[in-house]
Amino acid sequence: MMWRNIARFSKTAAAAGRTGGSRRCLSTAIPGPCIVHKRGSDILHDPWFNKDTGFPLTERDRLGLRGLLPPRIISFEQQYDRFIDSFRSLERNTLGQPDNVVSLAKWRILNRLHDRNETLYYRVLIDNIKDFAPIIYTPTVGLVCQNYSGLYRRPRGMYFSAKDKGEMMSMIYNWPAHQVDMIVITDGSRILGLGDLGVQGIGIPIGKLDMYVAAAGINPQRVLPIMLDVGTNNQKLLQNPLYLGLRQPRLEGDEYLGIIDEFMEAAFTRWPKAVVQFEDFQAKWAFETLDRYRKKFCMFNDDVQGTAGVALAGLLGTVRAQGRPLSDFVNQKIVVVGAGSAGLGVTKTAAQAVARMAGISFAEATKNFYLIDKDGLVTTERSKLDPAVVPFAKNPAEIREGASIVEVVKTVRPHVLLGLSGVGGIFNEEVLKAMRESDSCKPAIFAMSNPTLNAECTAADAFKHAGENIVFGSGSPFENVQLENGNVGHVNQANNMYLFPGIGLGTLLSGARIVTDGMLLAAAECLASYMTDEEVQKGILYPSINNIRHITAEVGAAVLRAAVSDDIVEGHGDVGPRDLSHMSKEETVDYITRNMWFPIYSPLVHEK
Ligand SMILES: NC(=O)c1ccc[n+]([C@@H]2O[C@H](COP(=O)([O-])OP(=O)(O)OC[C@H]3O[C@@H](n4cnc5c(N)ncnc54)[C@H](O)[C@@H]3O)[C@@H](O)[C@H]2O)c1
Ligand SMILES: O=C(O)C[C@H](O)C(=O)O
Ligand SMILES: [Mg+2]
Structure with missing residues (x-):
């Protein structure tokens, strides 16, 4: 039953021809190989490549996995069903418990899968987005941020702190991925309506980027959550012995801006084509950084724009x-x-x-x-x-x-x-x-x-x-x-989940080096016109979250076409600015859809 859902989705994916352009490790309807530079247990411990018990015998041989796994090969479908079964039994077992306890238990089981096997994680997320978005995104992500220091088990994303001044240009090369497409950055100063949560705010970029993968089909190997820890003014956190961030008051003024400037320079030096989304900065810095960077870097502020x-x-x-x-x-x-x-x-x-x-x-x-x-x-x-x-x-x-x-x-x-x-x-x-x-x-x-x-x-x-x-x-x-x-x-x-994934995706695939007002307006207009009169008459103003991949492709196309009108596209991969400017609306949607990553196991090929 659950799997039928997936099969339906796979057909749509195949029909949409997710061929993935020239990107590596893009899972496709007929998956192309994915190059790995690891072998043996290193692969099993890497959630980008791990297939758990799903490694076929040929791969177990090629990658030095023989003997490291139980002999039986479990298919992706069986793994999927097993996860959903565990999730449903967790729901049954926590019935009647306080909401916070249940929400955190659900977050934990999803988070463990995220840390272990990203392909399976994103597949269950995409196929069950209505049930799972409230756990990995708003509202549970807020609770996770509030409890982050206690919940912390493994790192995700990168942390740049005020103590790293002068080091960021070299630190950025510590990130293992060669290419990064989407970065979501916060300083943790205004996390949802929960105030200053300092370093614990990293949960927000993680949740936003999960939505980028699920809704916009950004390859999870190419997303990067960033926490800029410039201190916190939250006294409770400063007094918490387990607090994982800098134990100092927030930097202000030029000292603060100096840290963000340094990060932006470092990130765009390594990945000049990345798109950066600013998230949950307190108002004064949200406006100031938007003003400071929007003409210089490919960035936008999600809360404002x-x-x-x-x-x-x-x-x-x-x-x-x-x-x-x-x-x-x-x-x-x-x-x-x-x-x-x-x-x-x-x-x-x-x-x-x-x-x-x-x-x-x-x-x-x-x-x-x-x-x-x-x-x-x-x-x-x-x-x-x-x-x-x-x-x-x-x-x-x-x-x-x-x-x-x-x-x-x-x-x-x-x-x-x-x-x-x-x-x-x-x-x-x-x-x-x-x-x-x-x-x-x-x-x-x-x-x-x-x-x-x-x-x-x-x-x-x-x-x-x-x-x-x-x-x-x-x-x-x-x-x-x-x-x-x-x-x-x-x-x-x-x-804003109905827009930011499409804004990021459309910008990325246009190769524009800035995000203009025209691109943002096109995104809003696209969303505004998405619903039929009949739906709107009933009071339904936005699409169901189940359609988030479709609306995101439409928004992405609208953003890209606005970038063409603004004459700022530079192209993406093999697709040049002239190709983009000659695309009809339908061709643009098709181009966007074809470049959306979809999680299925790709054959892994080892390269030294
Ligand atoms: N739905 C969305 O997509 C979305 C997007 C962005 C922000 N938000 C939410 O909006 C809220 C505010 O975010 P922000 O970035 O603007 O925060 P902010 O701190 O910049 O602004 C909060 C504003 O609310 C005002 N305010 C505070 N107490 C008030 C009161 N008692 N009566 C009237 N006004 C009061 C403050 O004076 C300030 O102007 C947060 O809860 C955030 O989660 C939702
Ligand atoms: O994160 C969200 O759910 C929306 C918004 O960006 C917020 O800050 O509340
Ligand atoms: Mg926000």
Whole structure:
């Protein structure tokens, strides 16, 4: 039964012709050989190449494995089924135990497989993405980061610390892979809504890159999670004797930037064609590093730019859900709670879209946006306003400075209430009930903060208090809600996972050396137009996570084509810039799909 699922997927993979271009070790429908430079037990201990009991006799001979494994050869299918059986029995055995205990137990069993056999790991992940994404990604990854020093068994990714200053250019060559395509880097300063977790934040780049492999088909041998440990201001961690990071306060100012500069130079010196995703940096450094590097290196900030695109797609979806033409977006009143890296990124991008659609200035387009931070509504009366916030500051004569969320909702009667505050439950009953008076026939509530406990409200509360006619999105997954009127209240996972894999993949395969606004906008537009009118009418704004590979290929193609329009493609492998610019939309999707890695055992060939 489980395996039938896989067989179906394999056929799709074969039909999509995953031939893998010129990359080494790309598993294919008819697998090409994979060159290894190891033999014997070194192979068994290398999760990139290990097949456990699946090594055929010929390979056992060729690679010096005879006698190191039990004699019986177990097929990939049997290994897969055995893993799923163990997972399901773990689920049964932990029934009734606290959620955290169950989540960590599930994470452990997946993590052990990840550490042992990546081919099998990614296959079970891809085929069961709906069940497993919440474990290896949001929300469980948050719990893993909180407990990382205790959970640590084996290293994954690279760690650069403030103590490595001056050494990074040589350290980067310690990484065993010749080629790296995708790097996700964090300094651990704002992990989901959980604050500063220092070195323990490495779990986030690992989880994001798992999604790159599962959704974008990036070869797992070519991904690199990076932790830049510049200290932590988390006192609890500093006092924890088992804490694995530097025991010092965070570096600030030029000292901090010097560390990141050095890492970026080192990484791009060794892998000039890599794409770097910045993740979970506190707002000030998220904006500063984006500004500093985006014209110089091939990088983007997922929290600022990826989130903005996903939110914009959701906002456009809510207009369609109201049965109104997209042009009506310019009239939507939108209250954004949280003015940090994500909230500000979303508000700015949405206002830019309004300006473009209505043919008005950015300043005029900000009229219908209301920004609330920890001190309440932002108005011009606020002292020391961040320059990025200034265009959104309201006239205090309209609504008072520092007005609470409920005051703003009651006064403005917004079409959309969107949370990126990191504060769980902040859309309380009173706030949600106030949304019943919204000027929209289908008010939208986006509780986008992660992980689950940090969501501004739950799905059930949103439908209960704000009304059964709402459209709902959340950053972490919630179950759909059974409504009293007999309908289903659909939960959309408004999470940047719908965009970052496609942004990275499209950029990589275009060979562009920077990520432009045009590429990011194309990604958002692609996601926005992915759903049918019928789905959107039901309140379904984003695809099912089961379709994440397909949407990622589409987003990747849109990004690549935007890079062609911006005239910045340099090509990838044997495919040159002229080839890329002559591809039709369908050919581009096909090119992207053919370059997506898919996990099956490739024959291993030893080379000294
Ligand atoms: N769903 C997604 O794809 C996605 C993407 C990025 C970030 N996020 C989530 O968004 C949250 C915020 O991320 P960020 O990077 O913007 O963080 P941040 O620290 O940069 O910003 C948080 C903002 O919330 C405001 N805030 C804090 N307490 C508040 C309160 N009581 N009332 C109103 N506003 C308050 C702060 O003033 C600040 O402006 C996190 O939980 C993160 O997980 C979700
Ligand atoms: O990691 C996620 O799930 C989304 C986002 O990048 C976040 O920081 O919350
Ligand atoms: Mg993030």
